């Protein structure tokens with residue numbers, strides 16, 4: 001009897017010891033809506049792999065691509081509830097949390113990605129990462145995808161060609177105003193629905209980057225893509241203030257370092273894909289890529305640029321000027 005008691009006690013203490021020695025790793029669920037073979041998909045996978053290499057047993061990153069876990073309209077709410085720890089929504093999807101990020105949706109604001117980088121790395125650009133702090137979110141860094149192009153069921157060369165067409169947009173009032181400026185109808189819809197909306201002709205067009213148009217096969221159901229480079233699709237990698245504050249300092253430093261490296265990697269993927277995915281679309285011959293003449297492009301700029309004025313009070317004129325000056 002005494003022996004049986006001692007054996008049970010030994011087994012119990014072995015279990016307790018084992019329990020303390022092998023604590024469960026902290027899990028970071030990273031949710032996103034795009035395909036894995038995109039700048040954001042590649043960045044998230046790189047981050048997962050770097051953490052696995054450097055913090056095995058302490059932190060684990062689980063990536064959920066293609067809106068598997070949360071669609072873009074739900075992910076930030078889910079983050080505040082602790083159901084997901086990281087995401088990188090498009091800057092156009094933060095309007096419920098801050099007005100200032102609407103800046104990045106203004107049409108024809110940035111000439112190219114170098115100008116975007118210059119502005120984001122400036123003091124004003126870095127300050128915008130904390131514009132969502134009051135809502136319980138922490139911006140950890142910007143990530144690029146690229147400049148947006150217009151895809152449609154009929155050729156778009158001048159703004160009048162878009163009249164009365166229905167375009168899917170992200171949840172942004174600036175993007176709505178941009179399409180209203182060309183007398184088109186904007187419809188705010190989740191990314192996961194875009195292909196079906198295009199395929200069933202419930203909408204006539206959409207705006208997106210070469211990598212999203214290619215990886216989600218929009219080019220297979222849109223016969224025309226106008227290379228307009230009229231706007232920016234960029235992301236903010238975010239987490240909740242609660243999760244970030246609870247993360248022990250030594251791990252936080254390592255996590256941030258791995259994230260910065262993954263973002264640099266994702267930005268390089270974005271640069272490469274903006275060339276390679278465009279070429280794959282051209283090679284497919286499924287969609288005609290339309291180049292605008294300077295005179296045609298000037299018409300789009302003239303019609304869309306007044307949108308800036310409409311949002312000047314919400315965004316701040318100083319911020320708009322600072323972003324515009326990054327083109328020089």
Ligand code: SIN
Nearest residue numbers: 033034090170191208
């Ligand atoms: C994304 O790149 O995360 C999605 C962009 C979109 O909703 O169009």
